Amino acid sequence: MQVRTLLFAQLREASGRSSVEVQLAEGSTVEDLLASLESMIPSLAAVAPATAVAVNQAYAERTSPLADGDEVALIPPVAGG
Amino acid sequence: MQVRTLLFAQLREASGRSSVEVQLAEGSTVEDLLASLESMIPSLAAVAPATAVAVNQAYAERTSPLADGDEVALIPPVAGG
Amino acid sequence: MGTALVTGDPIRSGDVLGRVGDDRDGAVLLFLGVVRDHHEGRPVTGITYEAYEGMVRAELERIIAEAEEILTTDRIHVVHRVGDLEVGDISVAVAVSSPHRDEAYRASRYVMEEIKRRLPIWKKERHPDGASEWVSGVVPGADL
């Protein structure tokens, strides 16, 4: 399956891209996606512990399962308002 | 000495007047003024317990002394805002 | 020192907001009290506000001085309307601004609670059947 991963703010700047298409095995979780991304974009590894993840525009756990076509976003520490 | 006493809202309506000049003995207190007013305007007696008093535009105690020319106000329960 | 106003003219929110704010401030809070169409289950068509105007100004200045202890700025403006108001008219407006939001919320709330507790203002409600009566209020002397 394939999921689209959005990158924002310092993650977007550090990686030089605002989205990445990632191929994953069926049954993969958010955790598996993060591992794949870190191998594709090594600079993500340092910030991953402080990064939240959203799946289809809602916050998700690392153990959440993913499905083909999901929109995933890596959310660095937020500063709205 | 003479003090001017202002009446508002239901006190003004019940007494039919918005201010009363009251003659008091030297050394009189707010309590003395209230007693004089109640004899002048009997309808005040019923509401006096729930009435606050201001002297020169600040809340005062019943025991506060009065001076010639003071502006006193009887303040029925307030409902600003 | 913040400022206080008692007025017989309609209160405009933009005017009140314009009295606070500063390049140092990240938070602006505006509270508006508005005449509503009901009170304690009865329909209301309007309210007449009567005030001891000189003391209202003096008491508002005292309340503002106390609120500035919370706010840490002097950017506070309070307006209270008097006279005949209709449903939807603004009766009171409190604007504050400060570097951070916590003190803005707390100072605004403090001003409103103290206004209700001790400002010498009275209101007479008007009802659709033509009746009107003074709204039962709070005895301000109780703890002052």
Place this chain on the structure above:
Amino acid sequence: MGTALVTGDPIRSGDVLGRVGDDRDGAVLLFLGVVRDHHEGRPVTGITYEAYEGMVRAELERIIAEAEEILTTDRIHVVHRVGDLEVGDISVAVAVSSPHRDEAYRASRYVMEEIKRRLPIWKKERHPDGASEWVSGVVPGADL
């Protein structure tokens, strides 16, 4: 249900206030977040806001639904600005109205705290020396 907006256009307080209010409501509260000229001791000339816009709208709608439990009305409107802002520009506006003031204060505050805690928005501060950096924020996943 209240409404949420993400916009690149300047926020006007009068427009936001116009989205709430009702004859049943005696309290209106408007919070404005404004770009201030300093942060953690450093001068600031402006802030660039970046947002995950689709999720900001979705998350704001969730926050509004939660706030309506406090407010007891659906009269709530939230706008968040994105893009390049200068000192004094409004970054966020929260308007609520309700019959009584207590729920208005509590709902407004709730919305602002949740915006800070979990809205996927990031800000890059600009300084007079030309430097700029991302403001350190809050990890939203920590307790969600």
